[in-house]
Amino acid sequence: MLDEITQFKFRLRLYLSVFGVAAASFFSALQYSRGETITATISFLGGIYFILVIYLMIHKRHYLWKGRGFLFFIPITILNIIYLQPSFGIYWAYVGVVSFFLVMELKEASLGALAFISAVFYLAYPHYPDYVLYRIYGTILLVGLFTFSFSYLIERLHERINQIATHDSLTNTLNRYTFNTSIEKALNEFNRYQTPATLLLLDLDHFKKINDIHGHQTGDYVLKKVSDLLLDRLRSSDQVFRYGGEEFAILLSQTKLDIAVQLTEELRTMVESHDFKIGKSVTFSGGLSEVQEGDWVTSWLKRCDQALYQAKEDGRNKIVKN
């Protein structure tokens, strides 16, 4: 769902850029034949810009300047048309307002559209009687307001779906789906740039007893609190995942094994010394392993699993590296 929305946005911007090339070529030729050399040159440069946008989108999956280059061509061309031919040029103002929200990010699109609307109002002012002018102003403002509202709603929904798709609803840590993609990415970065990374698998000790003695709600509270402690302590570049029921995974990017061991010891004592108000301390066991030459996701995970198993075997509340 999430990928579909992102891909739809990407494709829409690609098709609009193709349309931009066609429109720019047509208008450039037309304007040139009419002797409007300056306008023809702007349209021509617009066409080149859109070709560049399309090229980078197809070959690099990159959206040039986040669509900002659009500002220099479409709005300026429309304003120019309104200036030269106010009686029919004004119709393009509506298209101009909407197009900001299709090609740019919401904040920049809103500011751009506001500046554009002000310029349209200024250019239209001397050419229409009051009763027509107010209708033009009113309808352009409403189109701007409605388009902004829809775009705002879509952006909020997108953020919400993103949060639901990537996070665990109880603990607010990242979920298993995100774990798979993140671990692949860490492995690729190691293979390509030798960027170190250490993975920690962490399992709460005797968690079943907490559930059995204090009830599921208290169990949930403990899981949530442990996650909060971990998230508060770690850097934003580190990623905490809920790997299973009472098992977490922490991906420490740019971190070598020895540093990771020190950090995990700190996390272990932090959780152990926290008062969960259940009459005894909560502890965890952890298995650590750094990514190595020739690793696959499975081999890296297997080493962590073995280390975690060893930590449990050694009496729990322990950290083992592998």
Ligand SMILES: Nc1nc2c(ncn2[C@@H]2O[C@H](COP(=O)(O)OP(=O)(O)OP(=O)(O)O)[C@@H](O)[C@H]2O)c(=O)[nH]1
């Ligand atoms: N409250 C709560 N409990 C959960 C959740 N997910 C898993 N559990 C419980 O976690 C417990 C895990 O039990 P075990 O796998 O035996 O592990 P343990 O009791 O921690 O024992 P060791 O790992 O060997 O130290 C089970 O009772 C699960 O029901 C959850 O989301 N909320």
